[in-house]
Amino acid sequence: MHPDSPKPEPSASDQTDTDLFLALKAGRVEALSDLYDRYSNLVYGLALRVLSNSEEAEDVTQEIFLALWHKDNYNPTRGSLSSFLVTMTRSRSIDRLRSRNTKLRFLQRWKRISTAEEISANPLEQVSINERSQLIREALARLPDSERQVLEIAYFEGLSQSEMSQRLGIPLGTVKTRTRQGLLKLKQHLRDFIQ
Structure with missing residues (x-):
């Protein structure tokens, strides 16, 4: 290799979570793909355990990684990315359960009122x-x-x-x-x- 040639970028497997997260925040969108490859199974699996619904678990998985990309809510100095993703996934999944239960209760009340005519x-x-x-x-x-x-x-x-x-x-x-x-x-x- 010529001494003046640029050093090759380290592969995703060589980079830490913090390296990938900082690269993502610096505008390197491919870092999101690397983080997704690394943690999507963890996020999806947890969401599926909480929600017992594959479509909702997929939705939560997408939401989590979009939030990681668009929002500044993770601080690498305060804990591991995997712990952050687990906490965020659990929270979003529980919010969905509550929303689902609220909608179900509303429909049940609506049905009770409308069937009361009988x-x-x-x-x-x-x-x-x-x-x-x-x-x-x-x-x-x-x-x-x-x-x-x-x-x-x-x-x-x-x-x-x-x-x-x-x-x-x-x-x-x-x-x-x-x-x-x-x-x-x-x-x-x-x-x-x-x-």
């Missing part, structure tokens, strides 16, 4: 039930068609988000976004009645 009730109760059912129909009607469609399919047909994605021919991420936005808007419209 319960025999005295005339005063029947008026109240009819009013609530009308409020729900009005709140649904105020949603954009795309959001109302996924909520109605989930509620009336019980399809999962993956099944809706296949039926509607749209990406799973789009179904998730429409569901989340629709539920938030529906909850906002019905906030006085679902306490």
Whole structure:
């Protein structure tokens, strides 16, 4: 090798986590690929254990590495990257579980209210039930068609988000976004009645 020729870059396997992280922060995007190769199995495996859902575990894995790339939330002097990724993965996965449970409880309350019409009730109760059912129909009607469609399919047909994605021919991420936005808007419209 000529003495003036540049030294070759060390391979990813020769670089420490800190080297790769600092390279990523310096704008070397290939360092993200190296870190992903090194830790994606760890992140995905933990997310899958917490969520018991491969699609959600994949989503969390992507979120974790995008956050590592875009945010300055890791400090190499405060601990190992693997510990940071484990902590972040556990936190994001638990947040998703809570969100999933919140949405499920909301849909269950919505279903209880709307199916209450089938319960025999005295005339005063029947008026109240009819009013609530009308409020729900009005709140649904105020949603954009795309959001109302996924909520109605989930509620009336019980399809999962993956099944809706296949039926509607749209990406799973789009179904998730429409569901989340629709539920938030529906909850906002019905906030006085679902306490």
